[in-house]
Amino acid sequence: MNRKPNIMITGTPGTGKSTLGRELADRTGLKYINVGELAKENNFFDGFDQDLVCPVIDEDRVIDEMEEDMNDGGVVVDYHGCDFFPKRWFDLVIVLRTDNTKLYERLEKRGYKGKKLRENIECEIFGTLLEEAQEAYDRQIVQEVKNDTPDDMEDNLTKIQNWLEQRIC
């Protein structure tokens, strides 16, 4: 592999992907791509998910848009889904996990309620994103990490930075 490593940060909405992903990019100089924002900016949508009460992204157009950056490498990707990206893109897949009570509070604060709130909490209880990541990528590159507190986030940042140092040197 002669490109720089790419890192996927995934997990249920509210587990802290954007906070961690942005901080990681700031600290390491990696490029940060928030897939939800990228889809929004370019209007890459394709329908509406009635269960999750959110628009469905047009995966093919998102992939086309990201392809060049991902081939260059050195990208942190943030999205609450990971199985539609080309497997070859990622060298490390981080799955953030958050205690249900804490996640509930975070999502409520964000204005989620009713079915949308319930579906997202269930997604975390069932470990849906972890299962998706484990099915889509080689087991050894998928890391499940707790992200309940700011201290957890610091630990996670340190872990990823250590991994990057070993990988790049």
Ligand SMILES: Nc1ncnc2c1ncn2[C@@H]1O[C@H](COP(=O)(O)OP(=O)(O)O)[C@@H](O)[C@H]1O
């Ligand atoms: N490790 C953490 N400890 C405590 N609060 C956190 C942590 N990570 C994120 N948060 C808070 O949780 C909320 C959701 O975080 P965010 O990064 O937007 O999640 P996501 O991108 O997964 O939807 C924000 O209010 C954020 O400040």
